[in-house]
Amino acid sequence: MKASLTLGKVTNFLGLGFFITLKDLFTGKLEKEEFKNFLRKTIVPLVSILLFIGLWHLGAKSLYNIEAKFKIEKALQDQGQVAADALKTCMVSGESSCQPNTLPSPSQVWNSFQSLLRDHNIISADKAAFIEKTAAMNEKRVAAGKAAIVYTGRPSFVDQVFTSLQTVFAGFLLALLIAVPLGIFIGLSPNLKSAFNWFIQIFKPVSPVVWYLLVFMIVKTLLIGSTEDSSFTISFISVGLCSMWATLVNTAMGVSTVDKDYINVAKVLKLGTFQKIFKVVLPSSLPLIFTGLKITLSVAWMVLIAIELLAQSPGLGLFVWEEFQNGANDSNAKIIVAMFAIGIIGFLLDRLMLMIQNWVSFDKTDAI
Amino acid sequence: MAYLELNNICKTYGQSDGETEVLSNINLKIEEGEFVAIVGFTGSGKTTLVNLINGLIKPTSGTVLFKGEPVDGTSHERGVIFQNYSLLPWLTVGQNVFMAVKEAFPKKNKKELHEIVANYVEMVSLTPAINKRPNELSGGMRQRVAVARALAMKPEMIIMDEPLGALDALTRGNLQDEILNIWGKDKRTALLITNDVDEGIYMADRIIPLRPGPNATLGPEFKIDLERPRDKTEMNDNPNFKKTRNEIIEYLMDIGNERKSEAKEEYILPDLVPKDFVNQFKFGR
Structure with a gap:
């Protein structure tokens, strides 16, 4: 009983409450009202998902036809009837080399997804074999004071996802470490507030691309002479600087608008400055700080792709860019797979933050 | 004096x-x-x-x-009991009182402080709710916590x-x-x-x-x-x-x-008479 209760809590936190109702449906514990609720929560989203895929399929098909028609006509004009017929039969046969290049259909995307997974399995196996092979040699090298040999093969799609997550978390941590303390200071002191206000207003709307260039200029000079790859450093700093504004503004606002009653309590109890900040001001502004952090994380994930793409640092952004440059017949489908991966991971990150917020914050009704 | x-x-x-x-x-x-x-x-x-x-x-x-x-x-x-309770919503009943007691008696050790908290919470008969947050309590219970908090500081x-x-x-x-x-x-x-x-x-x-x-x-x-x-x-x-x-x-x-008579401004109501619909319709017949 207790286990299912906590399970219910977790799924509710994640916004996946319908799993529990689904369980109730099979165990026959559902009332009429609950059943309606169940329909709303499961059937409606499912129907809309199917509708979306259907529309996508039809759209992709018509785009395919436009592209195919154009190609055949072009072949007819340029090379004559024989070439056009050959192209037509080639297309119908499903031969990949002569497929028109357009929006991929859902089934193509699904196939690409599976091929990416297969690719991942192959690469992981390769990597494992490599590590096994070099283990003994590496031991000797380390003992001799030399650097170990590492696997330098191509990263798989799944590896790229994890690299991206690393970059985002590093950037997010940087944003958290800068924005929360700074926001607290700004919120507490009206002087600092007017000192920083212009700064925040001006830098907040700056685009990720420009942030990247700015960080690049600075880091490049700072790391002058170093042979190490600085692309990861540059991209995570850019992500952090780009996304920290929401947290900064929200923290400052939360801290400066603490309920007057709580401040009066702090005064009447004669709390010291530190006590006042840590026991009264911070807890009461926690909901707002978390709202800011939630926005920061989603912004970080959003700008990451653009920044990785510019910085050429490994990750999903680079994956998308390379696939686009590659132009293979399944490149478009792979880009769509990356798009869904980005969307779904973004959603999960948001839910994760919500879960932490619910866990930390006193106000259980506020967080949505 | x-x-x-x-x-x-x-x-x-x-x-x-x-x-x-x-x-x-x-x-x-x-x-x-x-x-x-x-x-x-x-x-x-x-x-x-x-x-x-x-x-x-x-x-x-x-x-x-x-x-x-x-x-x-x-x-x-001087202990204060505020009009709107002013309990800190992120602390439990016991923690709210404890915070006040700790400030009032900085020299006492933790055990003594907890005893004082327990006594005063008991006094306002909230011992069963000592680990609850203010938003789980009724208005009367919250005000009792505020009373306990003010009194526990022995003002x-x-x-x-x-x-x-x-x-x-x-x-x-x-x-x-x-x-x-x-x-x-x-x-x-x-x-x-x-x-x-x-x-x-x-x-x-x-x-x-x-x-x-x-x-x-x-x-x-x-x-x-x-x-x-x-x-x-x-x-x-x-x-x-x-x-x-x-x-x-x-x-x-x-x-x-007195306050009313101090207000000098006189409000003149518009001179309106309800329309006589009955006679109007009779006339129509």
Whole structure:
């Protein structure tokens, strides 16, 4: 009983409450009202998902036809009837080399997804074999004071996802470490507030691309002479600087608008400055700080792709860019797979933050 | 020398043109061990007066003396029970009280402090709810936590700003008795701000009406000569009680009427007569 209760809590936190109702449906514990609720929560989203895929399929098909028609006509004009017929039969046969290049259909995307997974399995196996092979040699090298040999093969799609997550978390941590303390200071002191206000207003709307260039200029000079790859450093700093504004503004606002009653309590109890900040001001502004952090994380994930793409640092952004440059017949489908991966991971990150917020914050009704 | 003394207190808010004098010429003396109630309409500046006494705000002119010393900021000697409970919602009942106790007795060790917390929470009979958060409690329970928090600091004087204003009659009566009980045990000085005349008479030794603001001043005091402990049902038949009660209410009513007659502007109602539909339709036939 207790286990299912906590399970219910977790799924509710994640916004996946319908799993529990689904369980109730099979165990026959559902009332009429609950059943309606169940329909709303499961059937409606499912129907809309199917509708979306259907529309996508039809759209992709018509785009395919436009592209195919154009190609055949072009072949007819340029090379004559024989070439056009050959192209037509080639297309119908499903031969990949002569497929028109357009929006991929859902089934193509699904196939690409599976091929990416297969690719991942192959690469992981390769990597494992490599590590096994070099283990003994590496031991000797380390003992001799030399650097170990590492696997330098191509990263798989799944590896790229994890690299991206690393970059985002590093950037997010940087944003958290800068924005929360700074926001607290700004919120507490009206002087600092007017000192920083212009700064925040001006830098907040700056685009990720420009942030990247700015960080690049600075880091490049700072790391002058170093042979190490600085692309990861540059991209995570850019992500952090780009996304920290929401947290900064929200923290400052939360801290400066603490309920007057709580401040009066702090005064009447004669709390010291530190006590006042840590026991009264911070807890009461926690909901707002978390709202800011939630926005920061989603912004970080959003700008990451653009920044990785510019910085050429490994990750999903680079994956998308390379696939686009590659132009293979399944490149478009792979880009769509990356798009869904980005969307779904973004959603999960948001839910994760919500879960932490619910866990930390006193106000259980506020967080949505 | 009185225990608490307010001399010619004035308090204004705003600047130059928008300045309003909320309190003017407040003089008040409270002796040690006394229970004084200040009764006034809402918006008459009661909370401002309380905040002046507990040191949250400073008077524009005049002095507040507590035991002969001018009040400068808040002090643990004067415990406050706020109108809106002002509990910290992220702390449990026990933690709310503990925070106050820890500040009031910095030298005691953790075990002693927890004992004090447990005692006072028990006193307001909230021991079963000690680990609950304020938003899980009813209004009456929250106010009891606020009472426990204020009293656990063992203040020499308790200042209560409409502490029972938001409660239903039954809870209100119970809490009145509880406060009186605690006050009677070690005879602390108490100042109660209220808008309920009966509550004032039931609890206080003296009642002082606050004439409504702006420019609020204190009216003449009314002594309550009733034996303690007082009994609510008996009190209703007591001629002394009836007399004092009528006097105070009459006084307050007079102030209210004065206020009304002070408003010089006359509102002329438009001269309208309802349309006679009946005759209109008869005419049509």
